[in-house]
Each structure stands twice: as structure tokens, then as C-alpha cells.
Amino acid sequence: MIARPALFPALSIWLPVVALSAITLLIQGATLMSLGVFLPAMAADFGGPVGNAATAFLLAMSIIAWPVGGALDRLGPRPVLFCGIALSAAGLAVASLAQDRIALAAAMAVTGAGVGASTIVPGIAIITRRHVEQRGLALAIFLGAAVAAGAVVPPLVGAAMTDGGWRAAMRLCALTMALACPPLLLAVPGGRIAKAPAVSGNGVVAGLRSANFRRIVMATTMLQLAINGVLFAAVDGLMAQGLPQAGAVAAYSLANLLGLPALLFGGMLADRIGAQPALIGTAMLLAVGTLTLLGVRAMGISGVTAFVLIWGIASALPGQSGSMLLADVVEPDAFSRLLGINTAIISLMGALAPLWTDQMRFASGGYALPVLVYAALALAAAPLVALIRPSERETG
Incomplete structure (x- = not known):
């Protein structure tokens, strides 16, 4: 048997970091980082401020971090990440159809819960536990994706809003997350993070x-x-x-x-x-x-x-x-x-x-x-x- 080059073990170590970074860039970029782009257009459509939607999003994203940590231990990374991706995409799609502030806030709360379950907490937990040797560098790549999301995605969302309005832009973001993120889970290690x-x-x-x-x-x-x-x-x-x-x-x-x-x-x-x-x-x-x-x-x-x-x-x-x-x-x-x-x-x-x-x-x-x-x-x-x-x- 021909020995595999040393490149492949290196890829197996860093590929999960790249996959988690890509998921975070897409999901946080289309939601958290683009809130400031969406809010003025939504306020104009609803005839007044829609800050309750942003608050609901942020609160849900914060609160979900608590149970997500335990779910990673019980279920493993892939199911938790998949649920987070599904909630993010579904919540954003429903928000694009909302006709009143209460429905909008509820849909954005679902979106926030999805973002919390599919980005920062799972990514840090997975990388820290499975990437011990160079965890500082690995976390830099992952957290850097969240920073890059704020620079890369909002201008694209703004361009989509110019062409079709905020509702169409939200549906496009939801569709992109639903199609692009689940395949990336194949690069994320399976199994529970906690061994016992x-x-x-x-x-x-x-x-x-x-x-x-x-x-x-x-x-x-x-x-x-x-x-x-x-x-x-x-x-x-x-x-x-x-x-x-x-x-x-x-x-x-x-x-x-x-x-x-x-x-x-x-x-x-x-x-x-x-x-x-x-x-x-x-x-x-x-x-x-x-x-x-x-x-x-x-x-x-x-x-x-x-x-x-x-x-x-x-x-x-x-x-x-x-x-x-x-x-x-x-x-x-x-x-x-x-x-x-x-x-x-x-x-x-x-x-x-x-x-x-x-x-x-x-x-x-x-x-x-x-x-x-x-x-x-x-x-x-x-x-x-x-x-x-x-x-x-x-x-x-």
C-alpha cells in the first residue's frame, strides 16, 4: 500500500475549522451582521420602528447558548449545527412574510435561536476540544470569519434589497443558508464532544x-x-x-x-x-x-x-x-x-x-x-x- 502524503492528516485537522468558519460567515453575515441593513427598510414597511424584532433576535441568540452547550455533549456537533442552520433559514424565511410586528419579532427570535445554535458556541466548543495543538490559530480563523462576515455579506444584502426589497433579500439569504451550509457539516467531526x-x-x-x-x-x-x-x-x-x-x-x-x-x-x-x-x-x-x-x-x-x-x-x-x-x-x-x-x-x-x-x-x-x-x-x-x-x- 502506498503511504498517503502528510498533507492529508493536515487537511483532516484544518478542514473542520474551515467548514465551521464558512457556516458562521454565511449565517452571521446574513443575519446578525445585516440587521443594520434590514432594520431601516423594515421600519419603513411597517410604518415605524421595529426594534422589538432586533431585541427578540439578540435575546434568543443569547439565551440559546446555555442549552446548546449541553446539547453538544448529548447529541454531538452535527445534529446541533443542523438544527441551528434549519432554524436560521426557516426563521428568516418566515420573517420575510410577516405582516405585523409581533409576527416579525417571533420569526426573528427563531432566527436568533438558530444563529446561536450554529455559530459561535458550537464552533468554539468543537475547535477547542478537537484542535488542542494550535487552538489559538484555529480560533483566530474561526472568529475571523465572524469579523469578515460583517464586511463581506451586508453589502451583498444591500445590493439584493436594491433590486428586490428587504423581503426578497431575506428569502435569498434563507435559501443560501439552507443550500450551502448543510453540506459543510460533512467536514465537521461526528460523535459527542464529551466522552463521558x-x-x-x-x-x-x-x-x-x-x-x-x-x-x-x-x-x-x-x-x-x-x-x-x-x-x-x-x-x-x-x-x-x-x-x-x-x-x-x-x-x-x-x-x-x-x-x-x-x-x-x-x-x-x-x-x-x-x-x-x-x-x-x-x-x-x-x-x-x-x-x-x-x-x-x-x-x-x-x-x-x-x-x-x-x-x-x-x-x-x-x-x-x-x-x-x-x-x-x-x-x-x-x-x-x-x-x-x-x-x-x-x-x-x-x-x-x-x-x-x-x-x-x-x-x-x-x-x-x-x-x-x-x-x-x-x-x-x-x-x-x-x-x-x-x-x-x-x-x-
Whole structure:
């Protein structure tokens, strides 16, 4: 028998990462990342704001992360991913037919649940458990697909809306997901992620009781609040500093696109120095990057450049190194469930950031107070991460 070249084992290792990345790019790009494109057209069609649909989508996407972690252990990746893809496509198709706000919100909630079950939590869980050697790089590729989704797909959705309206564009997105994503599941490893469900259950209880897990939840929640607080207010905040709308949108887009190289190099660095030092450095860098938003008026283009570079790099990294650190401190077979719990908590808390930003802005008369608060949250996360003891893995 002729020996197969070493290329084939390498392909077998990286092909699942590519497949999971493609699924995330298509599904998140057509839904989460394109919400801002769909919402104005939907509001015009329904004769008023349809923010309830976006809220329903985000809440469902956050809440579903909790049971998805357990389902990955019980059922395996492929059934969970397939259900998520089906819900995403079906929900978006039904939303395109909605004739009132309640029906639209319900359909978007189904879509959000599907997105949560087919993208970030399953992808991180699968890659972290099955791609140990270079997990930082593998997570960089996967999370980079989510970043790329925001740059690649929304313009295509906008073009489709120009030709046929938002309803036709939604149906096209649903059809694309339904046809393109299921075949990619063939490249995803089958079988349960947790090898011993009984041990996994004990590990989950031990993890929930551990100080390490609580510190990770607190630190990543603070970082998510700091990121979301700036993410959803960056354009308006830059305009308040004197930038024209076009310049503010361009700066915001560039900051997000920097997440791609940041994830790549951040993943390689985390593989080399460890997840804990990487997350501490990320928290400190995020604090500095957040503060640069206040210097735009005084520093002009230099301030804009500092914000784009520092905040753009730092805001992309907590999900990567935070997931790696969680894997370092919990029992391996409990990781999927604890990742789902952690993701649900930080997503739900992070969803409050835009509301808190508005309240602080109205109370103080500007963006200085919210920016200082979010920078303080990011900075305070660093010593909290430093207290984590990766060597003290919690077992059942």
C-alpha cells in the first residue's frame, strides 16, 4: 500500500475549522451582521420602528447558548449545527412574510435561536476540544470569519434589497443558508464532544462552584460590556468629536476589519505565552483603546488613528483568549456546557450596554462618562483575570 502524503492528516485537522468558519460567515453575515441593513427598510414597511424584532433576535441568540452547550455533549456537533442552520433559514424565511410586528419579532427570535445554535458556541466548543495543538490559530480563523462576515455579506444584502426589497433579500439569504451550509457539516467531526456525559455533569457542577469559573464570568462580562458600550455608539461618538458621518463610518469599519489580523496574531501569541497573560494584556489594551475615543477632537486624525488601531485590535481578542482560558481551568468534558453558560451570561449582560450608554450620556450631557466607565471596566478585568489559577483545574 502506498503511504498517503502528510498533507492529508493536515487537511483532516484544518478542514473542520474551515467548514465551521464558512457556516458562521454565511449565517452571521446574513443575519446578525445585516440587521443594520434590514432594520431601516423594515421600519419603513411597517410604518415605524421595529426594534422589538432586533431585541427578540439578540435575546434568543443569547439565551440559546446555555442549552446548546449541553446539547453538544448529548447529541454531538452535527445534529446541533443542523438544527441551528434549519432554524436560521426557516426563521428568516418566515420573517420575510410577516405582516405585523409581533409576527416579525417571533420569526426573528427563531432566527436568533438558530444563529446561536450554529455559530459561535458550537464552533468554539468543537475547535477547542478537537484542535488542542494550535487552538489559538484555529480560533483566530474561526472568529475571523465572524469579523469578515460583517464586511463581506451586508453589502451583498444591500445590493439584493436594491433590486428586490428587504423581503426578497431575506428569502435569498434563507435559501443560501439552507443550500450551502448543510453540506459543510460533512467536514465537521461526528460523535459527542464529551466522552463521558456522567463525568461531564459532575464537572459542570464543580466548574460552577469554582472561584476560577466565577472570575472568568465576571471578567469576560466586564470586557463584553466595555466592547458593546463602544461598539454600538462609536459612529455617533466619533461624530460628536467632530468627524463627518462618512469619516466616522469609515473609521468604525476599519476598526472592525482590524479584528482579522488581530485574531491571527493574537491566536499565535496566546499559543506561545498562554491564554491568561494574553487576556490580561487584551484587557489593558482595550482600556487604552476605549480612552482614545475621547482624544479625537483634540488630536484630530492622530486620535482617530489611535482609536482605530488600538480599540480595533483589542476589541476582537477577548472571545479568543477568554475561551482558551476557560478550557484551561475546567474539566475538558465540561467545557462545552460551561462555555454555553458563560456565553449566555455575557451576551445577556452585554445586550444592556447600549441602554446604559444612552442613560449615562443623557445624565452627563456627552460621551465622556460612558467612555470612562467602559475603560474602567476593561482595566478592572485585568487583575481579576490575574487571580485565576489555570493549574487548579476543577474536576468532579
